[in-house]
Amino acid sequence: MPTQQKDPLAKATRAAEDLYHLRDTYFPANPDDKISKLQQQSDLALKLLDSIPQDTRKLPMQRATFEYLRGKILDVFPDYRKEAEDHLSKAVKLNPSLADAWLCLGNCIWKKGDLSSAKNCFNLALSKGPNKSILCQLSMLERKMAQGTENQAELVEESIQHAKEAITLDVKDGNSWYNLGNAWLTSFFVSGAWDHSKLLHSLKAYQNADKDEKMKSNPDLYFNSATVNQYLENYERALSGFEAASVKDPGLNAAEQVQKIVNLLDKLQNLFRGHIRKQLQLVGKVLFFVKHDCVTPLYYLLCDSNQACFVLSVYGLHSDAIKEGDQLTLLEPYFRCIDISWKEKCYQFKSIRVDFLEQILVNGKTLRPYNAVRTSIYAQHKS
Known part of the structure; x- marks a missing residue:
């Protein structure tokens, strides 16, 4: 007896899922190779979809799924495609409860640059029921909308809250934890890059994300986690994280980040040793x-x-607040010894960190509030 063939719609659905898996896990050295492969796979998925008999597309629910799949396949590319938006719009009209169609439609509108409409789309979808994927995308969108706006802190706080809501729906979902880590990292920079508690929240979220096996293939998780470790001055973890990200996706500038840290460590070590002598x-x-x-x-x-030399790292201050030749009094600083190895080279020096301007007296005087950084500072990380 011949093996029963799968339902054509189910085969097309699986093809669309495989297409997005390729998008999220394939990172060739040449980005054009990825676009070429996505084009090839999307063409095959569309052929499968077009092979579905017209009779099976007549019912509203089946037609909605057909429109959704076509829009999703067309929307796999990084650029906006109006044809994708048209099909996805038809899908949600035919079946307003099709959550993933709303998700794809919101992303498609986002690519067009209409962030406000994309947010409305996600909120409309959530009004029909909670959905962790849509909550994550809404959280990402709010971070994007925060850039360059007067209410950026408020939008980033909304991003954190929506990220937390996604986790309550599935505490084991690595992508939700990864999104929360990104939200906390963005909050760190938006508030002036001085509050270490936000870095620690971010790092904890990334560690939880890493427990999900499917996140092992996500180079951005390694890159962003390394970024947090870099600002926490966990240099060895930052170096290994950036290197892992570089291996997984050569297109990231992770190798450049490794070199920046090595250059910094070389500079600190050479200065430290020279002035000890x-x-x-x-x-x-x-x-x-x-x-x-x-x-x-x-x-x-x-x-x-x-007469002991040490490296001082200062957060939350403008660069002109402390000058060479100033005499500093440090109040309740955080002291540790840096002792790491990287690529057969050892780095050893004493390090002291201060986080607030209230911890520093410059030439016997307290710093003024205008010396503090409390405005937006964005660093490179995947949102």
Whole structure:
């Protein structure tokens, strides 16, 4: 007896799912190769869809699924396609409860640049029932909408709340945890890149995301987690994270991030060793401001009253608040010894971190509020 053939609509559905799996897991060195492969697979998926007999498309529910699948297949590419929006719009009119059609439609409108309409689309979908995927996309969209607006802090807070709502629907879903990690990381930068508690919230969310096996293929998770570790000055974890991201997706600039950290560590180590040998007598003096490629923290080389040198990292201050030659008094700083190895090279130096301007006296005086950074600072990470 011949093997029973699958329902044509089910085969087309599976083809669409495979197409999106390819989009999310295939990262060739040449991005054009990915577009070419997506085009090839989408053409095959559309052929499967077109092979469905006309008789099976007559009922509203079946027709809605057909329109949704065609729109979804066409929308797999990064650029906006009006044909995709047209099919997805028909799908949600025919079957307003088709959640994934709403999700695809909102994303399609987002690509067009109409962020307000995309948000309305996601909210309309959520009014028909909770959905973790739509909540995640809404959270991402709110972070995008926050950029350059006066109410960015409010929008990012909404993003965090929607990310949390998605997790309550499925606490084991790695993508929801990853989205929450991104929301906390964005909040860190929006608030001026000084609040370490937000970094710790972000790192915890990424760690929970990593427990989901399907997230192992997501290079952005490794990249963003490495970014958090970089700002927490967990240099070894940051280096290994960026390297893992680079292996998974050569198109990311993760290798460049590795080199930036190595350059910074080389600079800090060389300054540290050089001034230990000189036994300088300047107690609490700022010897050098260390220029580097990241927005935060600020790095300085200091020498204390015991003629010991250490690296000082400062968060939440403008770069002109502390100058070379200033004498600093540090209140309740966080001290640790950096001792890491990377590519057969060792880095060892003493490090002190301060997070608030209230922890620093410059030449015996407190810093003024205008020295603090409380405005938006965006760093590179996948939203």
